[in-house]
Amino acid sequence: MAQAGQVPSPGAGLDQPCVFKLVLLGSGSVGKSSLALRYVKNDFKSILPTVGCAFFTKVVDLGSKSLKFEIWDTAGQEKYHSICHLYFRGANAALLVYDITRKEGKEFAESKRLLFMEASAKLNHQVTEVFNAVAWELLQREEKKEGRQQRGDAGLALNGASAGQARCCPH
Template sequence: MNNCDFLYKFVIIGDSGVGKSCLLLQFTDKRFQAVYDLTIGVEFGARLIEIENKKIKLQIWDTAGQESFRSITRSYYRGAAGALIVYDITRRETFDHLVTWLKDAREHSSPNLQIMLIGNKSDLGFKREVKKEEGQKFADEHGLLFLETSAKTAENVEKAFQKTSRDIYNKVLSGELNLSMESTGIKSTKKKISLSDDEDEDADIDFNRKDSGCC
């Protein structure tokens, strides 16, 4: 395994069918899967990125959007450094539900959680029900970052994770985030680490599986 400078925990949240799993797959594997089963509970992905020559491992939890899994989803907010809240620009109801998702995220996570609002499926602009300006306005009103993305064409998918990670990194450099506190969702290390070091007490996940090793 290579050395990591930082490990960030991310969560992806939002209604069912908005493309959360497709965004994760596009970011981690650079591919699109047109037919995707609904996420049951949570799914996991990881990828190494670089910011200012620092290697940062993103440990990403893709959560189920169904109400029946909401209590499970909430347990993953704890200790998260970043969150992507996703809606579907072609389905107005997914945008209308953002207030609930944001309330949940802020109630169950660290006050330092960096949140990126994502309007997904920008490739389906001809079916658009939510204007880009509406997404930007919501983000501005609630202090969020904002991008429209397409998990299908990969538009802005990389940028969404990179931008959120860079803002977290800048907060680390400025001292705004205290890395000695586990609630920040960030680990700094000068040695080799594995994701099992960051095991979530509420997660029934095998952190030692091959695809979850750090770096």
């Protein structure tokens, strides 16, 4: 299985999607697992708390482009905080999931120049739109990075890999 940060295996077709690691973060019982399940399988269930981490994959078709999400659903309970950071390593993006009745996050997102959307797994409201917005953002950043590399510009790698290391197959 391909992992984020690695070059696709030789012989893989040019139409093989880019692979991006996406982590879901948030307190316990806010709906991280429900959000992932709704997105990946279009299903909703009241789910028991996640133990450690759950893993989902989904190929996202964005018209002429596609990508593959490796979705890491981390446990929100306090007792798992010491190990959850291990799942964040190499992530290309994170979704901060929270209960909007406790604290509104739009102001925080705007202050940090982050994408912000409200969604409901239970009502199936804007779930696909949230993940598609992240997918488009990741693809745009990848295209900008590839453009800099073709021009020979130096880039800054945020995941510890060298800036010249390919993460994705050509589009």
